[in-house]
Amino acid sequence: MTTHAPTLFLDVNETLLDLSALDPIFEDAFGDAAARKQWFQMLLQLAMTQTITGDYHDFTALGEVALKSLGQVRGQKVPAGLASRVQSGMKTLPPHADTLAALTKMREGGARLYALTNNKLDVLEAQLENAGLSEVMHRALSVDPSRTLKPGAAAYAYGLRQTGAEAGNSWLIAAHGWDIAGAKAAGLRTAFIERPGQAQNPLALADVSGSLDKVAKAILAASA
Secondary structure, three states: OOOOOOEEEEOOEOOOEOHHHHHHHHHHHHOOOOHHHHHHHHHHHHHHHHHHHOOOOOHHHHHHHHHHHHHHHHOOOOOOOHHHHHHHHHHOOOEOOOHHHHHHHHHHOOOEEEEEEOOOHHHHHHHHHHOOOHHHOOEEEEOHHHOOOOOOHHHHHHHHHHHOOOHHHEEEEEOOHHHHHHHHHOOOEEEEEOOOOOOOOOOOOOOEEEOHHHHHHHHHHHOO
16 A cells, blocks of 8 residues: 555646636537537547647647637637637636645645646646636646647656656546546556546546545545
């Protein structure tokens, strides 16, 4: 059993922050708030495709490309300035109601907390500051310098190098089955956060799952 403080890598979009805050922007642009979910799924698909092919583009750039794809799929014109509105909205996403308390519990329990996201660093830092999460994190880490987006192995390796952590004593906490699968393949322990509309990958189940508070308790107990 681990007897020293674990390193926790935390996904940000949807895991800690609520993307539904962008719904009014997409409803205004396309007449349908559900277009936001459609856009984010296209963004993730693009990220994984470019990661697999080795043709790197940063997450912000891919977000703009995904808007163009969304307009094509929906047969609707993408309004001028929409990309800028979405990018601004991404920086000001609110935290889920349970986020701050659970992160505080983990930090006070001795864990080291690092945001690890596909977002570029300027976006990530703005997100954490606006959501009131900057002080609880030990450091904000964008995988952009690795030129590999999660779930590519190099993204998790970058996080480990930057923190000096060992994979066996590190956890990836995320609300995405694809992120869990990538972290498991990289040798990290994993915790799946059960957010609405999210599901685990049955082929790569997390070591623990549940609410963020439940996961926090489980990780601290495993590290005691």
